Amino acid sequence: MKIADINLTTRKVKILEDEKYNAFLGGVSLATELFVKNCKPDIDPLGKENIIVFAKGPLTAAFPTASKAVALFKSPVSNELGESYAGGRMASAMRFSGYDALLIRGKASHPVYIAIHDDTIAIKNAELLWNLRSVFVVGRVLRDAEPQGPGRRSFIRSGRAGDRLIRYANLNVDNYRHFGRLGLGAVFGSKNLKALVIEGTKDFKFADMKAYKTAYREVYNYLTHSDVMDKYHILGTSAGILPINAMGALPTRNYSIGTFEAAEQISGEYYAENLLLRKIACSQCPVGCIHIAYLRIPYRKEEYDVETTFVPYDYELIYALGTNLGVSDAKDVLRLIELADRNGVDIISLGGILGWATDAFANGLITINDTLGVKFEFGDVSNYLTAISLIIRRENEFYRTLGEGLDACVEKYGGAEYAIRIGGQTPAGYMTGPASILGHIIGQRHSHLCNGGYSYDQKTFGKKIGYKEMVDALVTEEKWRQILNSLVICLFARKVFTIDRTLKSLNSIGIAFTKEELLTLADETYEKKNAWKKAAGQIISQKNLAKKIYSFKTLHGFIKKNFLQKAIEYYSELSGIPYEVG
Amino acid sequence: MVVFNKSLKEPVEEKKRIFRKIKLFKDKHYTLAMAKKLTVRHLERCVGCLNCVMACARERFNKLSIDQAAIAVKAAGQTAYYSIIVCRGCQDPVCLRACPTGALRKRPGGGVILNKAKCDACGLCKDACILGAIKLDQITGMPIICIHCGQCVDFCPHGILVMEEVED
Numbered sequence: 001m002k003i004a005d006i007n008l009t010t011r012k013v014k015i016l017e018d019e020k021y022n023a024f025l026g027g028v029s030l031a032t033e034l035f036v037k038n039c040k041p042d043i044d045p046l047g048k049e050n051i052i053v054f055a056k057g058p059l060t061a062a063f064p065t066a067s068k069a070v071a072l073f074k075s076p077v078s079n080e081l082g083e084s085y086a087g088g089r090m091a092s093a094m095r096f097s098g099y100d101a102l103l104i105r106g107k108a109s110h111p112v113y114i115a116i117h118d119d120t121i122a123i124k125n126a127e128l129l130w131n132l133r134s135v136f137v138v139g140r141v142l143r144d145a146e147p148q149g150p151g152r153r154s155f156i157r158s159g160r161a162g163d164r165l166i167r168y169a170n171l172n173v174d175n176y177r178h179f180g181r182l183g184l185g186a187v188f189g190s191k192n193l194k195a196l197v198i199e200g201t202k203d204f205k206f207a208d209m210k211a212y213k214t215a216y217r218e219v220y221n222y223l224t225h226s227d228v229m230d231k232y233h234i235l236g237t238s239a240g241i242l243p244i245n246a247m248g249a250l251p252t253r254n255y256s257i258g259t260f261e262a263a264e265q266i267s268g269e270y271y272a273e274n275l276l277l278r279k280i281a282c283s284q285c286p287v288g289c290i291h292i293a294y295l296r297i298p299y300r301k302e303e304y305d306v307e308t309t310f311v312p313y314d315y316e317l318i319y320a321l322g323t324n325l326g327v328s329d330a331k332d333v334l335r336l337i338e339l340a341d342r343n344g345v346d347i348i349s350l351g352g353i354l355g356w357a358t359d360a361f362a363n364g365l366i367t368i369n370d371t372l373g374v375k376f377e378f379g380d381v382s383n384y385l386t387a388i389s390l391i392i393r394r395e396n397e398f399y400r401t402l403g404e405g406l407d408a409c410v411e412k413y414g415g416a417e418y419a420i421r422i423g424g425q426t427p428a429g430y431m432t433g434p435a436s437i438l439g440h441i442i443g444q445r446h447s448h449l450c451n452g453g454y455s456y457d458q459k460t461f462g463k464k465i466g467y468k469e470m471v472d473a474l475v476t477e478e479k480w481r482q483i484l485n486s487l488v489i490c491l492f493a494r495k496v497f498t499i500d501r502t503l504k505s506l507n508s509i510g511i512a513f514t515k516e517e518l519l520t521l522a523d524e525t526y527e528k529k530n531a532w533k534k535a536a537g538q539i540i541s542q543k544n545l546a547k548k549i550y551s552f553k554t555l556h557g558f559i560k561k562n563f564l565q566k567a568i569e570y571y572s573e574l575s576g577i578p579y580e581v582g
Numbered sequence: 583m584v585v586f587n588k589s590l591k592e593p594v595e596e597k598k599r600i601f602r603k604i605k606l607f608k609d610k611h612y613t614l615a616m617a618k619k620l621t622v623r624h625l626e627r628c629v630g631c632l633n634c635v636m637a638c639a640r641e642r643f644n645k646l647s648i649d650q651a652a653i654a655v656k657a658a659g660q661t662a663y664y665s666i667i668v669c670r671g672c673q674d675p676v677c678l679r680a681c682p683t684g685a686l687r688k689r690p691g692g693g694v695i696l697n698k699a700k701c702d703a704c705g706l707c708k709d710a711c712i713l714g715a716i717k718l719d720q721i722t723g724m725p726i727i728c729i730h731c732g733q734c735v736d737f738c739p740h741g742i743l744v745m746e747e748v749e750d
Contacts, residue, residue, distance in 0.1 A: 061636070061646060061648075062646050064633065092632075092648070096647070096648055096649075136660065140659070143659075150654045150655065150656035150657075150665075150667065151630075151632050151635060151648050151654060151655050151656065151657075152648050152649070175660060201648075201649045201720060202647075203639070203645045203646060203647030203649060203650045204645065204646040204647065205644065205645055205646070206646070209640075209644045212640075213640060213641070216640065220633075220737065224739055278629075278663070279629055280629045280630050281629040281630055281631035282631070283631070283632050284631065284632055284633065284636055285631050286631050286633050286737075286739035287631075287739075288629035288631060288739070288740075310660045310661070
C-alpha cells in the first residue's frame, strides 16, 4: 500500500510504502486503521488536530462499479466519527496516481489546494478560489489551471459553505457527486483547504490477466444483462418517490405525514419525462445513474433572456427540499437544489434545518426580526431561496445558528419537537418503520446506507420482528458492508458483489483473501470504529428523537419508544457503547 | 428483463467467440470478407463511464490503465456532451503521410498498422492527427494507435461504438 501523508501546517509530504497495510485490503478498513492511529478522539473537529483520510479500494478501476472513495474524519456535525463516500472520478484517479490512501493533517496558513499528479504532490495557493460563489466555477478554474488528462482527472472541492465553516458543508466531487454528509466541507474550510486535484498516468498488470478478464466479464455481464441495476439506471434513485409515497413513508412538511399530495409532480417519472437533460456515470461504471436535469429560468422576460443550469437530482434531494418543505413544483425543487449545491451544503441536512425553522416560525419561537423578513412557510420557494442565501452569508445570529446545525438551533431557540435529527443531522427520508430509525441510530455514520434499515422494514412488512432479531440483522448487514466499503464498490451494486463474486474478483487480481479473512476484517473494522466512537464520547440514545417520529404512521405502525429502548440497550450490550434512556 | 445494451443479444463471452470465428475466417480469406472499422455512431449518448477505454487497455494491451489505450473519453464541461477520441480510420491516412520512416502502413478498411521495428518515435504522426487520436507511449515514445479490433464495442453499455463495414 502506498499512502501520502500531507501536512498542511508544515507543508511536508511523507510517502509511506508499507506491506503491513495490505492486510487491511483498502477502503474503509485501511482508512479506519490510519484514522484511529492518527486522530485523537477528543479533539475539536474544526481544529487543526483533525485529520482526513481518503482511501480507494483494491478493486477500484479494475472492476465496474468499484468507483467510490471513502473519507474518514471527525465530524463537526455529530462530533464523532465522520464517514462519507463519493463517486465520480476520484477513486479511479487515486488508483492511476498510485496512492491507496491520502492522509491530510494540520492547517495551512492561508487558503491552499493540493494538486497530485503521479508522484508530484504540490500544495498551491487558493486565495483566489476562496469564497467564490459557485463550486462549479472553482472546478472550471482548476480544470484550466492544472495539466490536462482526459478521463483521468478528479476535482474535489468545497463551496462557500465550507469556507465559512457551515457545519454541514459538503465536498463536491467532479460536479455531480459529493461527500455529502457529516460536514467534510467544513473540515476542509477549517484547514484552509479549498480543493484536491488528483491525476495520474500509472498502469498496472496483474499476474494472471486471463483470470482477471474472466472475472471482469462475469461482473460486467451480470451488471448489464440482468435487471439488478434497472432501478438506478432507468429513473435513478428518484424512482423511489412514488412507491415510498404509496407506503406512506415519504416525509412531508417536516415529518408531519408520510404522503405528499403532489408526489406525482415531483416524481422520478416526471423529472425523466420533462426535465432530464442526460445521464452520466462515475468512472468505470456502466450503469450511469447520475440523472441531471436542466433548469431554465427566464429573466427580463420581455427580452427573452434566460439562465440555464444543470442540476443533479436524487430521491433524497427531492425529499429534503421538496416534500419535506411542501414544495410541489419540480422546477422549484431544482432551484432549491441548485442554490444549495452551488454553495456546497449537504442538502438532506439543509432540508431538516429549513423544516425546523418553518415549524419554529409558525409556533412563534423565532420572529420576523430574527429571520430578517423571511416568512418561513411550507411550499413558499422564494422565502426558502432567500433563507438559503442568508445561511450561506451567515447574515445574523439566527442564520449563523442555522449554519451550526440542528442541535445548536434547538439549544438556542428550543423547538426540539420540530428538530428531526439523529446524530445531530436529519435522516434520509425513509419512514418505513422501526428498522429505519433504529438503523440510523446505531449505524456508525447515522446514515440509511449503514445497514439498510429501510430495506429491512420493507422486506419484513406484515411480520412482527423482535428487537433482538432486528438489531442482529442490522449489525450483520452493517458488518458485511464494511467489506463492500473496503472494496470500495458503489452500494447500489451490493447485490452484484456477493461473497463469492467478491472473492473471485479479488483473487483474479492476485489479492489472496479467503472468506474467513474477509469476515474477520469486517468485524475488526467495525469494532475499531466503535472503540474510537466510544472514546469520542458517543452515547446511543433516542433522547433527541422528535415527538413527531413516534406519531408517524409507518408501514409497521407507530414507532414504539419501549421497543427502541430495548433495542438500544441490547445494541449497547453488543457494542460496548454506552446508552442513555430517552 | 430489460438490458441496457439493446444491440447485444447474447452476453459478451458468447459474442466474443463468434467474433473470433469471423476474425479467423477473415484472416484466411482476406479478400473475400468485407473490411470493418470502428465508428462512433451515437457520440451524444455517451455517459462518460470509460468502459471502452478500460476495455482497450485490458483486452488489447493487457493492462489496467486509462493512458495505455487507443481510445479516450474527454469531458467537455457541464454543458456539452463527451468527446470520444479515437482513430476515424482514414482511407488515405494523414498520419501515414507524415511518417518519415515508413513505420505505418495502410490497414484494410481504413486506418494504419504500426511496424514498431521501423518506428523512430519522432511523434510526427501524433502531430499530424489533429483529432488527437494518436498518443505517444510515455516510456517508449512510440504511437498508440487504434487497430480497429472492436474489443471496446462489446463494453459500451449504450451501443455508441459500432464496427462498420467499409467498401474498399
